Amino acid sequence: MHLAVSLDIASAPGQAGLTFGEIAAFVRKTETARIDMVVISDSSPDGERSTSPFEATTLVAALATVTEKVGLVANASTIAHQPYNLARRFASLDIISHGRAGWSATMTQAPHEAANFSCPDGFSDDDFRRRAQEYIGIVQGLWRGWDADALLFDKSGGRFHDPEKMHLLDHKGEFFSVRGPLNVARSPQDTPVLALSGLSEADFDIAARTADVILFDERPAEESRARHDDFKRRVSACGRKPDAVKVLTDLSLTTDRINGLADRLEEAFHSKNCDGFNILMPAQPSVFDDFADRVLPDLRRRGLFREDYRGTTLRSHLGLTGGGDR
Amino acid sequence: MSAQMKLGAFLWATGHHIAAWRHPKAHARAGIDIDHYIQLARTAEAAKFDMIFCEDAAGLREANVDIASQTSRSIGFEPISLLSALAVHTNHIGLVSTASTSYNEPYGLARTFLSLDHLSGGRAGWNLVTSASQIEAANFGATGLKPHADRYERAREFAEVVTGLWQGKASGHDGQSFSVRDPLDLPRSPQGAPVMVQAGASDVGRDLAARTADVVFTAAQTFEEATAFYDDLKGRMAAYGREPDEIKIMPGVSPVVAETEAEAREKFEELQELIPDEVGVALLSSYLSISDLWRHPIDGPLPELPESEGMKSRQALVVEQSRRDGLSIRQIARHFAGARGHWRIVGTAAQVADELQARFEGGAADGFNVMPSYFPGELDAFATLVVPELQRRGLFRKAYEGTTLRDHLGLRRPS
Incomplete structure (x- = not known):
């Protein structure tokens, strides 16, 4: 099975936020535990103010240089960034991390977020969805703008890159027009990983076409299985192998849920409800120690979770080949 | 004029010389090698530079693909992620990046730079540009480049919103180009607010700088051009209730330095x-x-x-x-092509130091933004040859006096 850890860096009001050193120490622990990836949340200012000093993409850039193996996924909203800028930021993160970066996008509009981005009324659900779909297509298209062998570095011949291997995007759509190409080289893992969350059923086809990872919320077993089957059918309908998208189900980790957890995870995994789990961590991450010490060894004994990383990129951890549907 | 000059290490692609990447001692893979940049940052920090500066454009630099393919400038790191990575591998040096007011929103930009400021313990700076390239415009749905004056009006409002957010302004903003509902959801900057840098040298650009900038980068070939710019900009500050030394003017300089003048040539x-x-x-x-x-x-x-x-x-x-x-x-x-319109000095450490000293003491600059021809070799040369010479003359620090970029630049913390 695949295991992700989602770290909510925003502390409760009045509590001190985690320092960079604390966050880095936690991420190294997940790396020691051979977790596939850590997803760093990015708060949206709604209601109570968070006290984390960090925005997710900048934090992931810093984490990338103090870790070696674990995947690093940053949450970034389609409202807060222009698609060209976001594609560039993540392409750059992927090179900084040597192919371990991912973009986590939510298909649910955060209340009031658009009001901080000169769009006081936000978008209707339908507009938000069509806009997100177009946005994701642009970002993934920009990530493919340079062929993997485009850079020549031929000093004596004076050829830095092969112009035939650089491609314009020339996108003109309902919400955006973007010419491209990106001014960042091709990702060491082909393209950064795209993880989608906050999906309603209306988003399933978009996700089936574009996503590498789906983060689903926790549901009763039957419902979970039906949702999983429905989603994987749509992945097949897009001409992708069902295994090309990994479905991870949220798992709230609290100390009192550790006992018998390995049994429950095994059951959910074997009844094909999901391809793995996304462990939701609160800002005080010490509870992960219990999981690493008491649940992971059990999962490994049962042959359910890897002993070690098999490769160096996030795609290799997730058992994925190239990105998206093209 | 300050007692000692300020120095920026302007990192750009494989070097500032257009043919830098072809030089046998240049690192052609700079744009995909994070370890190369960590090394450059450590070199600049060991030499006690005030800051590293990354220029930026959200698009290719050259529209002609054949021309572009003969330079190293079509690919590289996105600077905010690059500087965030460098932040945790350095302890003192300032980290300044360009970002455009035409293709960002102030809330997102303020938040990102403030995060960089926290990651670095108060060493971040933002170089405001309005973006003058059609290539960039085409990546952001624009049908054409906006007129110069419109871009600056947007930039003025942008800077006002960002400054307000950094200073913890609680009430919203509803203006001509932008509306913002909430205050930032990050704690206040360790240096009060990230440093504001500008480089536009047109009339309207100078006014914006006089009003909002802490540092101004400029291109000046001759001493006369440099002093004229210096006096003009500092002269504009009084109208905004500011003292002349609240802005550090740092012209770009492209030095080629060696043990002897012949070697440098x-x-x-x-x-x-x-x-x-x-x-x-x-x-x-x-x-x-x-x-x-x-x-x-x-x-x-x-x-x-x-x-x-x-x-x-x-x-x-x-x-x-x-x-x-x-x-x-x-x-x-x-x-x-050799110096990108900036001032070039070719010579020994003493000759380079003489020229810098003359402009610094002659009221043409508060410091310099150093633009090495190629990396890492020419940054190393400046750090090992010119910096010790400037230190011997008492013109540059031997140790950092504080921990934040504002400390290094001698700028007050905004209230």
Whole structure:
């Protein structure tokens, strides 16, 4: 099975936020535990103010240089960034991390977020969805703008890159027009990983076409299985192998849920409800120690979770080949 | 004038010389090698530079794909992620990046730079640009570049919103170009607010700088141009209730330094010979914002040019230089390709220090933004040859006095 850890860096009001050193120490622990990836949340200012000093993409850039193996996924909203800028930021993160970066996008509009981005009324659900779909297509298209062998570095011949291997995007759509190409080289893992969350059923086809990872919320077993089957059918309908998208189900980790957890995870995994789990961590991450010490060894004994990383990129951890549907 | 000069290490692609990447000692893979940048940052920090500066554009630098493919400038790191990575591998040096007011929203930009400021313990700075390139515009749905004055009006409002957010302004903003509902959801900056940098040198650009900037980067070839700019900008500050030393003016300087003057000249000529004519002329065309410069005879003079909506001030600089020296297109293309319109000094450490000292003490600069020809070699050369010479003369610090970028620059913390 695949295991992700989602770290909510925003502390409760009045509590001190985690320092960079604390966050880095936690991420190294997940790396020691051979977790596939850590997803760093990015708060949206709604209601109570968070006290984390960090925005997710900048934090992931810093984490990338103090870790070696674990995947690093940053949450970034389609409202807060222009698609060209976001594609560039993540392409750059992927090179900084040597192919371990991912973009986590939510298909649910955060209340009031658009009001901080000169769009006081936000978008209707339908507009938000069509806009997100177009946005994701642009970002993934920009990530493919340079062929993997485009850079020549031929000093004596004076050829830095092969112009035939650089491609314009020339996108003109309902919400955006973007010419491209990106001014960042091709990702060491082909393209950064795209993880989608906050999906309603209306988003399933978009996700089936574009996503590498789906983060689903926790549901009763039957419902979970039906949702999983429905989603994987749509992945097949897009001409992708069902295994090309990994479905991870949220798992709230609290100390009192550790006992018998390995049994429950095994059951959910074997009844094909999901391809793995996304462990939701609160800002005080010490509870992960219990999981690493008491649940992971059990999962490994049962042959359910890897002993070690098999490769160096996030795609290799997730058992994925190239990105998206093209 | 401050007692000691400020120094920025301007990191750009494989080097500031257009042919840098072809030099045997340049690291051609700079744009995909994070360890190379960590090393550059440590070199600059060991030499006690005030800051690292990353220039930026959200798009290719050159529209002609054949020209672009002969330079190393089409790919590289996105600077905010790059500086965030460098933040945790350095302890003192300031980290400044360019970001555009035309293709960002103030809330997102303020939040991102504040995060960089927290990651670095108060060492972040933002270089405000309005973006003058059509190539960038085409990546952001724009049908064409906005007129110069409109871009600056947007920039003025943008800077006002960002400054307000950094200073913890609680109430919202509802203006001509932007609306913002909430305060930032990050704690206050460790240095009060990230440092504000600007580089626009047009009339409206100077006014914006006089009003909002902490640092101004500029291009000035001659001492006279440099002092004229210095006096003009500092003179504009009183109108905004600011003291002259609240802005540090740091012209770009492109030094080529070696143990002897002959070696330095040889080193420079070696680089100049690596510039293909095609590339030199194309670079000059983009400075002049005209696409058909190549149609004119390369050994003839520059044609008369219409005023463009692009970089007005830089264009004026190029034209003036050409007329003053009676240069051909080829000559001026090579000349500008070598230093990108900035001031170039070729010589020994003592000669370079003499020139910097003359401008610093002569009221033409508060410091300099150093633009090494190629990396890592020429940053190393400046750090090991010129910096010790400046320190011996008492013109540059031997140790950092504080921990934040504002400390290094001698800027007060905003309230």
